[in-house]
Amino acid sequence: MIQLEEVSKRFKRQVVLDRVSLDVLEGATTVILGPSGVGKTVLLKIMAGLIKPDQGRVFYDGRRIGFGRFADNRQMTGGLGYVFQGGALLDSLTVAENVGLVLEETTRLGRDEVQRRTAEALTRVGMAEHADLYPRALSGGMTRLVAIARALVADPRYLFFDEPTTGLDPAVSGRICTMIRGLRDQGKRAQVVVTHDLAAACLLADHTYMLRGAKLVRADNARKEDYEPAGA
Amino acid sequence: MVSIITAPIDYLAFLVRCLSGSPDPRRTWPRFLAQLWSHGVGALPVIVITSAFIGLTTAVQTSYQLMGVVPKYFVGMGVGRLVLIELAPVLTGFIVAGRSASAMAAELGAMRVSEQIDALEVMGVDPYRYLCLPRILASSIGLPVLVVVTEVVAVFTALVISSAMLRIPAQVFTYGVTHFFMLRDFTGGIVKAGLFGLLIGSSGCYFGFNVQGGAAGVGRATTQAVVLSAVLILSVDFVIALIFFNT
Numbered sequence: 072m073i074q075l076e077e078v079s080k081r082f083k084r085q086v087v088l089d090r091v092s093l094d095v096l097e098g099a100t101t102v103i104l105g106p107s108g109v110g111k112t113v114l115l116k117i118m119a120g121l122i123k124p125d126q127g128r129v130f131y132d133g134r135r136i137g138f139g140r141f142a143d144n145r146q147m148t149g150g151l152g153y154v155f156q157g158g159a160l161l162d163s164l165t166v167a168e169n170v171g172l173v174l175e176e177t178t179r180l181g182r183d184e185v186q187r188r189t190a191e192a193l194t195r196v197g198m199a200e201h202a203d204l205y206p207r208a209l210s211g212g213m214t215r216l217v218a219i220a221r222a223l224v225a226d227p228r229y230l231f232f233d234e235p236t237t238g239l240d241p242a243v244s245g246r247i248c249t250m251i252r253g254l255r256d257q258g259k260r261a262q263v264v265v266t267h268d269l270a271a272a273c274l275l276a277d278h279t280y281m282l283r284g285a286k287l288v289r290a291d292n293a294r295k296e297d298y299e300p301a302g303a
Numbered sequence: 304m305v306s307i308i309t310a311p312i313d314y315l316a317f318l319v320r321c322l323s324g325s326p327d328p329r330r331t332w333p334r335f336l337a338q339l340w341s342h343g344v345g346a347l348p349v350i351v352i353t354s355a356f357i358g359l360t361t362a363v364q365t366s367y368q369l370m371g372v373v374p375k376y377f378v379g380m381g382v383g384r385l386v387l388i389e390l391a392p393v394l395t396g397f398i399v400a401g402r403s404a405s406a407m408a409a410e411l412g413a414m415r416v417s418e419q420i421d422a423l424e425v426m427g428v429d430p431y432r433y434l435c436l437p438r439i440l441a442s443s444i445g446l447p448v449l450v451v452v453t454e455v456v457a458v459f460t461a462l463v464i465s466s467a468m469l470r471i472p473a474q475v476f477t478y479g480v481t482h483f484f485m486l487r488d489f490t491g492g493i494v495k496a497g498l499f500g501l502l503i504g505s506s507g508c509y510f511g512f513n514v515q516g517g518a519a520g521v522g523r524a525t526t527q528a529v530v531l532s533a534v535l536i537l538s539v540d541f542v543i544a545l546i547f548f549n550t
Contacts, residue, residue, distance in 0.1 A: 116421070119425050120425075121424060121425065140317065145427040148425070151426070151427070153425040159421065160419070161414075172428065173427065173428060176330060176427075177426070221426075
């Protein structure tokens with residue numbers, strides 16, 4: 072379980088998160104809704120140990136994670152899977168190398184086993200035939216699918232999705248939603264999705280929260296007008 | 304936010320972070336070789352061209368200052384020692400700083416902006432070991448080798464122009480170079496080069512790693528990396544001069 076305890080963050084004068092607390096449960100998908108620019112990605116990055124909060128603490132299974140240059144949270148986060156909004160694939164590596172990187176770098180698996188698992192992950196997202204392409208040759212949807220394969224390949228306990236459906240056509244968007252739901256059903260993995268896409272949120276969420284005015288509130292029956300300004 | 308007061312501490316902490324921990328040679332070695340190729344071998348053409356002109360200019364100016372005052376072999380001595388002690392390490396350092404520190408800052412900066420470094424961190428891949436260590440090692444080891452190339456090419460072109468245009472026979476010039484050669488001149492220059500390489504690699508990685516603010520931030524980082532490298536090269540040059548060459 073991931074626990075956020077009274078987490079606050081401000082950038083210059085703007086308060087982005089104000090004493091936010093959250094429990095992310097295993098075997099469920101927690102969705103954090105909110106309009107663009109409200110601080111959802113900041114919250115997710117704090118949860119992943121990438122951004123240091125001004126106040127508050129983050130725990131993985133009761134163990135507090137650290138922040139900053141010398142922090143090493145690998146033992147606690149246990150190989151976090153994180154699907155970034157833009158994919159964040161390493162542009163000097165091919166699709167297959169991107170997906171296999173985490174296995175190459177953090178395990179002692181042999182090359183054959185790494186290749187087998189990489190191929191398996193790419194097949195799972197339907198990108199096996201694009202294994203030798205470089206990220207610059209991929210469309211936005213394909214990049215997102217490869218990013219999901221990369222996040223899944225090491226079979227992480229925690230999976231974070233940052234706007235997984237934003238900017239994608241309905242077909243790919245639907246495919247990704249189905250995939251995320253399928254992953255939730257497979258095991259005890261804890262999934263966190265941040266999105267401003269209400270339809271995707273309704274489809275995916277076991278628990279829904281809304282980030283509004285730097286506060287996180289429970290919003291299991293959220294409506295579009297609850298978080299978007301009138302006329303938006 | 305890193306201020307001008309905390310920046311040196313932050314830079315040192317970054318350097319310590321890059322060089323500490325397990326280097327994991329099996330994984331670092333191939334990336335080190337790739338960086339050595341890019342920042343060492345890739346720099347050879349420009350190094351050869353510039354060092355040829357360093358040799359030519361130094362020979363002409365040394366001759367201008369010494370001819371008629373001291374025996375002709377002093378031109379060989381002057382060129383040789385000047386190149387070994389000062390010109391080769393410092394000018395090669397500047398060229399590599401302009402070429403490699405900026406490239407490292409731009410490359411890592413673009414990776415930071417596009418969240419690739421964040422992606423490495425969350426995957427449990429140490430980005431300091433994966434990205435910075437091979438670059439810093441490559442510049443620290445590559446620069447001394449490039450300095451030796453500069454020394455050889457510069458002294459050779461100085462020899463050629465001295466015998467062809469300055470009326471100094473090749474034997475006389477060579478006598479000046481070899482008779483007054485001191486191992487300390489050479490080792491001092493190489494030690495300098497190694498330190499300059501460390502500073503160039505680390506400043507390029509530091510500014511690239513800490514980019515903020517998109518494309519404009521990447522541009523700022525490349526400029527800062529080159530400026531800091533140049534300032535550190537001259538500062539460390541002075542310290543090494545005090546240690547190695549202070550009579």
